[in-house]
Amino acid sequence: xxxxELRILAMTGLLLLLFLVSVLHAVNKYATDVPECIPFDESxxxxxxxxxxxGLYQVFINAQMWSFEPExxxxxxxxxxxxxxxxxxxxHGFHIAEKGINMMAVPGGINKxxxxxxxxxxxxxxxHEYCGSGHQHMRGxxxxxxxxxxK
Amino acid sequence: MSxxxxxxxxxxxxxxxxxxxxxxxxxxxxxxxxxxxxRSGMISQTSFASIDYYQGLTLHGVINAILLTSFFxxxxxxxxxxxxxxxxxxxxxGWISVVLMYVGTLFATITMLTGxxxxxxxxxxxxxxxxxxxxxxxxxxxxxxxxxxxxxxMYLKWKKTHKDEYTPLAVLATLTNFIMWFVCTIPxxxxxxxxxxxxxxxxxxxMNIPLARTLFWFxxxxxxxxxxxxxxxxxxxxxxxxxxxKLYSENAGRLVFFLFLILSIPVGVHHQFGEPSITxxxxxxxSILTYGVAVPSFITAFTIAASMEYGAWSRGxxxxxxxxxxxLPYFNKERYLFAYLIxxxxxxxxxxxxxxxNASYSLNNMIHNTAWLPGxxxxxxxxxxxxxxxxxxxxxxxxxEGKDLRLKRIATIVPYLWTIGMLTFSTGLMxxxxxxxxxxxxLGISYLDPESPLFRxxxxxxxxxxxxxxxxxxxxxxxxxxxxxxLVLVKSTKPSVLSFPPxxxxxxxxxxxxxDRLTPWVVIMLFVVLMAYIPVFRDIQxxxxxxxxxxxxxxxxxxxxxxxxxxxx
Numbered sequence: 070x071x072x073x074e075l076r077i078l079a080m081t082g083l084l085l086l087l088f089l090v091s092v093l094h095a096v097n098k099y100a101t102d103v104p105e106c107i108p109f110d111e112s113x114x115x116x117x118x119x120x121x122x123x124g125l126y127q128v129f130i131n132a133q134m135w136s137f138e139p140e141x142x143x144x145x146x147x148x149x150x151x152x153x154x155x156x157x158x159x160x161h162g163f164h165i166a167e168k169g170i171n172m173m174a175v176p177g178g179i180n181k182x183x184x185x186x187x188x189x190x191x192x193x194x195x196x197h198e199y200c201g202s203g204h205q206h207m208r209g210x211x212x213x214x215x216x217x218x219x220k
Numbered sequence: 221m222s223x224x225x226x227x228x229x230x231x232x233x234x235x236x237x238x239x240x241x242x243x244x245x246x247x248x249x250x251x252x253x254x255x256x257x258x259r260s261g262m263i264s265q266t267s268f269a270s271i272d273y274y275q276g277l278t279l280h281g282v283i284n285a286i287l288l289t290s291f292f293x294x295x296x297x298x299x300x301x302x303x304x305x306x307x308x309x310x311x312x313x314g315w316i317s318v319v320l321m322y323v324g325t326l327f328a329t330i331t332m333l334t335g336x337x338x339x340x341x342x343x344x345x346x347x348x349x350x351x352x353x354x355x356x357x358x359x360x361x362x363x364x365x366x367x368x369x370x371x372x373x374m375y376l377k378w379k380k381t382h383k384d385e386y387t388p389l390a391v392l393a394t395l396t397n398f399i400m401w402f403v404c405t406i407p408x409x410x411x412x413x414x415x416x417x418x419x420x421x422x423x424x425x426x427m428n429i430p431l432a433r434t435l436f437w438f439x440x441x442x443x444x445x446x447x448x449x450x451x452x453x454x455x456x457x458x459x460x461x462x463x464x465x466k467l468y469s470e471n472a473g474r475l476v477f478f479l480f481l482i483l484s485i486p487v488g489v490h491h492q493f494g495e496p497s498i499t500x501x502x503x504x505x506x507s508i509l510t511y512g513v514a515v516p517s518f519i520t521a522f523t524i525a526a527s528m529e530y531g532a533w534s535r536g537x538x539x540x541x542x543x544x545x546x547x548l549p550y551f552n553k554e555r556y557l558f559a560y561l562i563x564x565x566x567x568x569x570x571x572x573x574x575x576x577x578n579a580s581y582s583l584n585n586m587i588h589n590t591a592w593l594p595g596x597x598x599x600x601x602x603x604x605x606x607x608x609x610x611x612x613x614x615x616x617x618x619x620x621e622g623k624d625l626r627l628k629r630i631a632t633i634v635p636y637l638w639t640i641g642m643l644t645f646s647t648g649l650m651x652x653x654x655x656x657x658x659x660x661x662x663l664g665i666s667y668l669d670p671e672s673p674l675f676r677x678x679x680x681x682x683x684x685x686x687x688x689x690x691x692x693x694x695x696x697x698x699x700x701x702x703x704x705x706x707l708v709l710v711k712s713t714k715p716s717v718l719s720f721p722p723x724x725x726x727x728x729x730x731x732x733x734x735x736d737r738l739t740p741w742v743v744i745m746l747f748v749v750l751m752a753y754i755p756v757f758r759d760i761q762x763x764x765x766x767x768x769x770x771x772x773x774x775x776x777x778x779x780x781x782x783x784x785x786x787x788x789x
Contacts, residue, residue, distance in 0.1 A: 071727070074472060074522065081518040085511045092507075092580045101582045103503055106496040109765030134776035154496075158778065159346045159771050160429065162494075162589050166656025171494050171585040176346060176429045176768040178496030197589040197658035199274065199340055201347060201773040202266070205666040208674060 100183075104172045107153075107179040114155040114179075118142060126150045132161035132174035135203035137194060143215035146189050154180040161207065162197035173198060189214035223619075223717040224303050231620050231716045233314040237295035238613050240325060241288040242704060248283035249697040251276040256645070256690030259661075260683035261668030273662040274338045274773065281341030282332060285601055287325055289447045290360060292609045293401075294321070294367045296450050297394045299616060301371045303718040304388040305378045313370030320363030327356025338773050340660060342440070343416070345432050348770035348779065351420045358412045361405050368398035386731050389473050389723070390457045396481040397449040399742060403749070404442035404485050411435040419770060422781030426767030430497035430760050437488035438753065445484040445513075447601055449477070451608035454561055455524050458721040462558040463548050465531025466726040472523045474735040476516040482745045483513040486752030493584045497763045502756055503581065509752060510579035517572055524565065530726060553628040557721070560611025563635035567603030567642055571596060574650065591682075592653025594660075595646040603642060607635050610700055617707060622714035627703045634703070637696040645689025652682030 096102050107113065116131040116138040124147055131138045132154065144150060154163050156174035163172045165184070172180045186192070194209035226234075251271075257263045258273050266272060271279075294317060302309045330352070331337040337349035343357075375387070375395060411432050418424045456473040460466050467473065489506035492498055532544035548562065549555050574596040578584055587593060618625050625631060649657075657663070657679050667676045668683060734740065769778035 070469070070471065073526070074469060074519070077522040078515070078519065081515055085514060088576065088580060089508065089511060092583055096582050101585060103493045103500055103582050103585065104496070106499055106759075106763055108763045109497075111765075134771070158768070158776060160344050160433075162658070164589065164656065164658065166590070169585045171588045173492075173495045173589075175433065175496055177765045178430050178763070179765075180494075180496040193656070195656060195658050197661070198344075199347075199660045201771070201776070202272075202274065203776075204274075204660075205662045206674070 101169060102182075104154075104180045104182045107181050109177060109179055113153045114157075124148045127153065129153045129155075130163070130174075130209075131155055131157050132163065132196065132200075132207075133157040134159060134201050135196070135207040137163075137196075137207070137209035140209045142209075142211045144186055144211065144213050146214050147185070147187055148213070149183065149185045151181060151183050154182075159200050160198050161200045162195070164195045164197045165192050165211070166195070167192055171197075186211070186213040222722070223719045224306060226302070226620065226716050226718055227308070227311075228716070229311045230298075230302065230309045230314070233309065233311065233318055234295050234298055234616065234620055236318050237291050237298070237321070238617060240322065241283070241291040242613060244283045244325070244329065245288055245697075246701060248280050248288070249694065251280040252284070252697075253690050253694040255280060256683075256686045258664045259668070260687045261664045261670075261680070262687065264664045264669050266662065266665060272335060272338060273664075274340065274660075275332065275335050277660060278338050278340050279332050282328060284606075285341055285447070286357075286360070287328075288609060289601070289605065290364055291321060292613065293397070293446060293450050294364055295616070296453075296612060297367065297371060297398065299718050299720075300390045300394045300453065301374055303720060304390045305374060307374055307378060310370030310374055313366050313373075317363040317365075317367035317370075320359050320366065324356045324359030324361075324363060327352045327359065329356075331356065342436065344436070345416060345419070345427055345429055346768035346771050346778075347773050348420050351417055354412050354416045354420060358409060358417075361409055361412075364398075365402060365405070368402065371395065371398065384731075386470075387736055389470055389477075390453055390720075392474060392736075393449060393453040393456070393477045395738060396477045396741070397446060397453075399738065400442055400449075400481050400484050400745070401446045403745070404439045404446070407435040408439035420781075422785035425782035426769055428760070428764060428767045430495065430764045431757075433492065433495065434488070434498070434756060434760055437491045438485065439488075440491060441488045441510075442484040444597070444600065445480055447605045449480060450612075451561075451564060451604045452476070452480075452520060454557075454608055454612060455520065455565070457723045458557065459524060459561045459565075460527035460531065461721045461724055462555050462561065463528040463531035464535045465527050465529070465533075466724040468523045468526035468530065468726050469729065470725045470727075471729050471732060471735055472519055474732075476519050476523075478735070478741045479516040479519075480513070481741050482748055483509060483516075485745070486749045487513055487579075488753075489756060490579045490584070493581065494588045497760050498756055499759055499763075502759065506752065507579055507581040509748075511576070514572070514576055514579075521569075527726070551632055553632045556625075556628055556632040557611045557615050559632045559635045560607045561604075563639040564604030564607040567599045567607075567639055570643070570646070571599030571603050574599065587653055589659055590653035591649040591657040591659050595649030595651075595653060598642060598649070599646050603639075607638060611635070614703065614707065616718075617704075619719050620716050621707075622712045622716055623707060623710045624713070625703070625707055626710055627706050630699055631703045634696050634699050637692060637699070641689050641692030641696055643689070645686050645693060648682050648685030648687075648689055651685070652679055655679065655682065657682065 119127040161174040192211040196207035331350045337353035339349045487510040529544045532547035537547040
């Protein structure tokens with residue numbers, strides 16, 4: 070190996086290190102971690118919304134061919150929501166592009182992520198994994214600013 | 221160029237491996253164009269010409285990414301082993317593998333064309349395909365194994381009489397690629413034969429889905445390197461001389477192929493960042509290892525650029541910065557192979573960098589399963605891989621058939637047209653992906669149908685760009701078929717030979733024994749793979765719930781195969 074090759078190797082290493090540090094920094098600072106996985110338990114697979122406290126929610130979402138249950142969710146602005154995702158049948162996707170929420174619903178697994186909705190609006194949930202002939206119609210909605218009487 | 225005469229049987233093996241996937245490619249390319257039309261809403265239907273959207277997508281993926289690539293890797297492997305070792309091919313294993321791969325292809329193609337296997341080329345359960353589809357895939361993989369066993373025998377025999385000689389780089393590249401392939405296909409063969417097949421026949425009621433997906437991705441990322449390494453082989457051994465230069469460093473090339481051997485497999489979880497049943501720490505480990513596998517590609521970028529710069533200097537170029545890039549034989553029709561390889565490299569710059577984005581742990585949240593993903597991998601598999609395969613297929617066909625290509629000018633233009641099309645197409649997909657467009661979705665009947673309540677007008681522009689790119693790609697594809705058809709019509713005037721551009725190195729480096737031994741690298745590879753994957757399988761064992769029954773893509777109710785079989789007995 071000559072000095073040019075060694076230099077290019079060192080530069081590659083530094084570049085990749087820079088990428089890694091940036092990613093880990095973002096995970097830390099902006100709470101953008103990959104989904105958390107939880108040991109499977111039946112109780113997570115029952116669809117529903119629970120309010121734990123003022124502005125603190127737990128949502129249990131069941132993906133199935135070809136809808137999400139619950140399909141529409143309403144939260145006040147500033148809510149912090151824990152999403153627990155499971156699948157009843159095949160593999161589905163759960164994507165909220167505006168929030169960078171990106172999870173797979175895999176039968177036999179429970180997926181979890183947390184998001185804080187600070188801006189009012191309608192957030193589309195798109196199923197982004199092929200799940201059969203009705204896949205393109207599978208979607209959901211989160212409406213933030215409900216009820217808008219509060220605060 | 222030295223020539224190596226081949227026998228009739230050898231010629232027929234290579235010919236049959238090259239032609240079948242190229243014929244099927246017509247279907248693959250047609251469905252590529254159709255994808256862009258459906259996705260942009262220009263076709264707002266579930267099917268067109270009696271082929272359903274997802275059926276067409278399955279054909280596109282299986283033919284282009286699995287059949288074309290693996291048939292070519294075997295054909296090119298035969299050619300390289302025989303040519304560079306100056307030995308006769310192993311025709312027995314050669315023919316067995318051809319038969320297995322043909323039967324496998326027949327099975328897979330029939331089930332896809334009859335709509336019994338619309339499960340896409342990743343065949344994720346619990347969506348179930350016809351059992352014959354799984355058998356077909358398994359036969360295809362086993363066929364590639366058999367061919368590589370023949371090469372290993374050739375290599376060992378060669379080694380006996382050439383103890384102190386460097387194994388030719390091309391041979392080393394072929395062997396490392398197929399050793400990596402053999403190791404990574406064992407789990408997917410188990411997934412297909414041990415899990416999917418009995419479950420799809422109703423012998424087993426439920427299947428562990430996270431396990432199946434992890435076994436798939438153990439193979440899935442190594443698969444992309446299996447596509448890529450034959451083309452890397454061309455970059456190292458042929459591109460330098462085609463550009464008028466010499467390879468900058470042969471030892472760097474050897475190191476690169478060994479690094480791929482070690483790191484291609486233990487990175488699979490970076491496809492599963494968004495999935496349950498695998499803990500975060502392991503996802504991070506696989507993310508870092510994926511950065512590791514970027515290193516050999518960076519070395520390659522440097523070594524190949526240096527080799528070509530030397531080429532430009534030998535052709536009279538003088539100057540400091542990047543001026544040498546203008547002095548390469550881009551449109552030399554006698555060296556059309558150069559055009560295919562250099563365009564592949566250009567696309568791969570973007571393909572590689574976007575790949576680093578995907579591998580970047582939580583950054584993956586932004587793009588996972590969006591249109592960004594196909595945007596990325598079309599600049600790898602439909603970039604360097606596809607162009608390398610097509611360029612080399614034309615080149616090999618010319619030699620083994622003893623013909624002279626007539627439409628050389630068209631053949632030289634095609635890769636440029638392809639690159640323009642691919643850059644346009646991928647820009648559209650990646651841009652759309654960042655705005656939330658999902659991949660593998662018939663957008664035309666929902667999100668891009670103005671009548672639908674799901675209509676997303678903000679996606680019209682980006683899907684429109686993909687149509688533009690798709691049309692250019694389709695035209696380039698048609699020109700490839702024109703060149704190939706014309707080659708069929710040309711009369712054969714010369715004997716069947718194998719011949720490649722000569723391999724020359726710039727620095728005569730000392731032979732380093734460690735860079736000429738397979739065993740130590742294979743041991744390291746197995747160690748790294750086990751270290752990276754044992755904890756993943758333990759996670760899956762501990763965190764996963766009950767398995768899943770099979771589903772047909774058309775019906776939300778599970779298929780009760782197991783009950784039916786048990787009641788009958």
